Amino acid sequence: MRLRIIKCHGSGNDFPLIDARRLALDDATWAGVARALADRRGPVGGDGMLLLTEGDGQYAFGFRMFNSDGSESETCLNGLRCVARAGFAALGIEAARVRLKTSEADVARDDDLADGVYTVRETAGPVSLDVAAWPMRGLGERVIETPIAATGSARAFTAIAIPNPHLVAFVEAVDEAELVAVGGVCEAAPDWLPNRANVSFVATPQSETLRGPREASREPDALFVRTYERGVGLTDSCGSAMAASTHAAGLTGRIAFGTPVTVFNRGGMVRAVAGEDGMVTLSGNATFEWEGAVTVDPATGVAGDLVIERWHNDEIDSWARVADAAR
Structure with a gap:
């Protein structure tokens, strides 16, 4: 299958992101896609894979995150910021309540952490000590x-x-x-x-x-x-x-x-x-690095034929300055 992706990262936690609102794939297939796209030996690589999913009456959109081994996580707050940015762009909004796997979170466009660094504020919780x-x-x-x-x-x-x-x-x-x-x-x-x-x-x-x-x-x-x-x-x-x-x-x-x-x-x-x-609020970057398309075989967990159609070099450079200062 041929999939369009955005390569993105939140605080250096990098992912391929897919707008899955119109894609009807079962969990086993998505797990295979995640293994293929997140494989560091393949053409894309990442800490996992992010999905922007359909919303409903309560949520503007949904969020899913698959780890590089194909398992699904309850959430990923670095990834959530990236999905929030994609959801904001798709729906023309700047704040939303998002459905996660087992919970929910509030997200909103925030003041940039630094010049050229797209920033999202997210509030998640409450934490559980049980x-x-x-x-x-x-x-x-x-x-x-x-x-x-x-x-x-x-x-x-x-x-x-x-x-x-x-x-x-x-x-x-x-x-x-x-x-x-x-x-x-x-x-x-x-x-x-x-x-x-x-x-x-x-x-x-x-x-x-x-x-x-x-x-x-x-x-x-x-x-x-x-x-x-x-x-x-x-x-x-x-x-x-x-x-x-x-x-x-x-x-x-x-x-x-x-x-x-x-x-x-x-x-x-x-x-x-x-x-x-x-409740915990994080405010951090949602940086888009490039956009393109790739062919994926979920059964074998292999990706290939990557075509990068657009680089976001200004965003890459802006975040590099922040990361260098933090180090």
Whole structure:
């Protein structure tokens, strides 16, 4: 099949995006399309695949996200901003309520983070602390600043779903080897965590990791988030991880709820605010890099014959300046 795509990214989290409002494909076919398009060895590549889907009386449009392994995620807040931009353009609007897989979110065009950086504000939640609903077994009703022996790490984790499940550990410095090891344990879907979870190591405002970036930011508080994402692996950016980490910072008293926070990652940054009501607002880029068409065989998970019809070089350059400053 021949599909039109937009290659886009939110805070460095990159995806092929498809307007699927008129495409009647079943979930198994979409999973095959995702494996083909997100394959880094293929012509497109990405952390996953995004779909703009039809709305209804309650929602202006819908959102779906498939990971690179073909599994479907509850949400992806970096990807949601990109789908929101496509939905705004398709419908001629600048704000909407969006249907997600198991929840909903409000999105709106926001003031640009920097010159030439298309920016979307998104509000998601409320977060859930009920780990039995994931399920995460044998650890009680809530996990807040608690070691989880089964991870193989002595670190204290906080468990938050928004609605993707996340394990957040605050650290002085990010040890990527340790993060990959813990993420691999969770990715294996052990009996105590059958649906897996995203794992994030988060550098605190007081850490050496954030001294330079924090001084460069205009917000009084900052976090640096590094995530091992289920279905993806180690990723430069994960929007729901940044949201979960911001809420965890409030929950554990590191940053007061309601405080504007600059959240840095390997792909760039977003602005975030976590409320005591469990809602988290992120404001970040929705950058379009190019538009084109590609042939996909969902059965084999192979893509080919890519034709790029339009480059968005100005947007690419504008975001590169933001990302360079964040690093």
